[in-house]
Amino acid sequence: MTDMEFQLSAIIKCSGSLTGISSQEQTDFVQSCNASLLKKGAPSGGGAEIVRWNIAGEKIELGLVSDRYVRVHDALLRLKNELAKFLGKHRIGLRGAEIEDYQILMDWDEDWQLKKLPFVKQINQEGGRLKLSLDVDEFALANRIPDRIIKLLEDKKEAAKWKGKSEHWELLFESEKKPYYFDKDPTEEMAKRGWIRHAAGRGQFIYGPQITKIFRAFERILFEEIFTPLGYEEMIFPKFVTWDVWKRSGHAKGIYPEAYYVCTPKTRDPEYWEEVMDYYKVTNEVPLDMIMERIENVGGMCYAQCPPSWVFWQGKTMPDDILPIKVFDRSGTSHRYESGGLHGIERLDEFHRVEIVWMGTKEQVIEHSKQLQAKYRLIFEAILDIEWREAWVTPWFMAQEGKAGLSELKEVGTTDYEAVLPYSGKLLEFQNVSVNGNKYPKGFSVKLQSGTELWSGCSGVGLERWAAVFLAQKGLDQDKWPVKFRDVVGELPEVFRFL
């Protein structure tokens, strides 16, 4: 983004009339600012400049232009400090600045149209140039809103480049072909047998005793093969997630279309809610509009499981000798607003996941991700006997932030596990192992005593996804299952019969 230009018109209000200051004094001040103050830090020939300076009673009408160095909002700040000193000599104070106009002009050869931008009242995009008229006040300038708008434009260019391109995908491992014992959709078959029933919500099931026992067998395998031998301890992570957590984890950048939002009452005073209750009692309909007026959004339901756990370590410094840290959580549900239509248990709005988190130095975290991968291979090969493959892919947060450099991708990234569902021939991602680099420790300010950078990794075991793959390949009849897994599950309970 070269040839960037910034233009600012402002009126600076003072505490007294400025007419007593001589023209010469004013000219000297403006020239001195233009010569050094507004050029400091910029390459030769660059920086900002005062191009208009008129005094009218207690006001200064000011025009500033700049290139990308010492942008006009920075220039205004420098100028106000200098001006305060200058006017101080005349016993006049500064009252504040009113921003009349703020324009950004730059090269822009994207072939897609910008529609709307925050704090921008007019967008003019033609002939390879972009002109933005901003609607900003001093507070917005102090918050560096113009810089952030330019960062946003860079993000949008990057996202447009990515659009349509597939993410990085590199085969790491492929199991042998395995015999399939089933060619039906396991969700439909389970529903027929009364193992599951679609719940009242979208993409939500109620799990009966049989499939619950299978889920718990998966967990027992995790304990026996991973948690006990590798020294994991259980924790309980929160399941309601505040915006503050998602700001630190980065989810606040893009989670919106897929989130299940959580709102709390503006007050729990029963009188405030009486009208709602009365309306319900009289109509038997829940008055959703009346509710929306009485609640406020505070966050969402668990989406990625590990982010809210980081508050446990937030702002703390840990001694290096307790590393690597290995914990897991299986204390509740995750929720995603998935695309429409019925998908069965392989794509759900409400699902159950065991979340595995480890922390350490970069070397420890990478080393442990390899240990985990070896354990998973053992489970899929020797216990579940499924056909699967592993691929090295770009993790969501890197793609979204435009960090797709291959050099970083060698260490930070995600291994996806995919398996064929014979009934549809489609591949399903059924779990992942991610090395997240210093992303979370940085976001939540967690440090090591030695000053060494703390890294972390996470791995999500979706119980429904494991079941979807295993049952699709092996079927629902236990006599077709590998003996080792049958032994872990035990007998499937028969509790219900319906007429």
Next chain:
Amino acid sequence: MTDMEFQLSAIIKCSGSLTGISSQEQTDFVQSCNASLLKKGAPSGGGAEIVRWNIAGEKIELGLVSDRYVRVHDALLRLKNELAKFLGKHRIGLRGAEIEDYQILMDWDEDWQLKKLPFVKQINQEGGRLKLSLDVDEFALANRIPDRIIKLLEDKKEAAKWKGKSEHWELLFESEKKPYYFDKDPTEEMAKRGWIRHAAGRGQFIYGPQITKIFRAFERILFEEIFTPLGYEEMIFPKFVTWDVWKRSGHAKGIYPEAYYVCTPKTRDPEYWEEVMDYYKVTNEVPLDMIMERIENVGGMCYAQCPPSWVFWQGKTMPDDILPIKVFDRSGTSHRYESGGLHGIERLDEFHRVEIVWMGTKEQVIEHSKQLQAKYRLIFEAILDIEWREAWVTPWFMAQEGKAGLSELKEVGTTDYEAVLPYSGKLLEFQNVSVNGNKYPKGFSVKLQSGTELWSGCSGVGLERWAAVFLAQKGLDQDKWPVKFRDVVGELPEVFRFL
């Protein structure tokens, strides 16, 4: 509520002019309706009456009055059917009715003021009489809105009577006095030791390895003492709850001030959300107002745990020989918007509960609640060795619905378990056993093949509440704990240290 009077003015529109119908014919019709049609089903002297009948072109201006029998909206419906037949003979059809005025008058000697009622445009309350002017159309009358307003008034009278009065409370059992080994607040002490840390949300904690291991020990006790010997099987209940479920469970009547509301995106189209994402990226603030415009309320987070499970059985008929049914769920969190201030783990917005549900005939359900109570006593006495008491109380849904008759209370009701927290001297309800009668089977239309009424019960074991009581009485040092419980817990893991 005696001396009830209903007054209705309506204009009935017809398909043709009525001026050709003779006065005599009209008078005969009105007299005949007043004599029988509008009196049918009412005690002698009661019922409705046509008090005004004017024909003007294609319209009939109608006045109806009634007492509590054959209320004017029912009378209007009867009359319209009869009128259709009458006018049919003159080849004239009915077009519809416009309700000009609807008034309810009744005795009302409550000393509190009614402020606002749904579908009521004016409330006049004086001299022991209440006059309501309704704002209703034909559709509202067909939905029996006036009847429901009267039911609502009865509910409000009942609630006013209850207000301030304590609920039913009857001591059932009291343990022996036990020695306390601790006089501090366990939440504070755990926070000091790094066992827990307050999470980012209101009334929400993150549980470290030590307290998580204690929670899991509580679960293991439930398995060994209750689930395995009594033949329980595990299920997985939904954790997002739709309004439809809460309508059937009765929670939609009054849950509002305490609910954690769940909203979903109006669409997951990323373009619809781009403005929100851009705003966040430019300001680093989540634009809550923009979000509220883009989401809709669909229900709430799990509050009482068992209601959403009933969809598994909804509309089904079960053979009697599979009874009693015994299942439990421990698959996620419960959320309540509790009153403000910090309370520690004994009163939380987000908590963890094992929910126990059983079903059977009335006798089976009552019998099983006694078995459960015996098991709990064994656990509290022989394993946890705590001091507690049990009381028979009015369950929330009966209190709320004004069903407080003592005869019903003998069978349907809740046993609350309470224990002293030595650090504050306060009593804490730490679990319950409830016999819910036919409430849930009726609400979700679950039937038995024999036609016998299906009953159910539920019991919630709050892991934080058990911990709050046990740790408050016994302290955090394992050497003061009863040996049996120490054996179940095992060694407490030490994973973290902070500088």
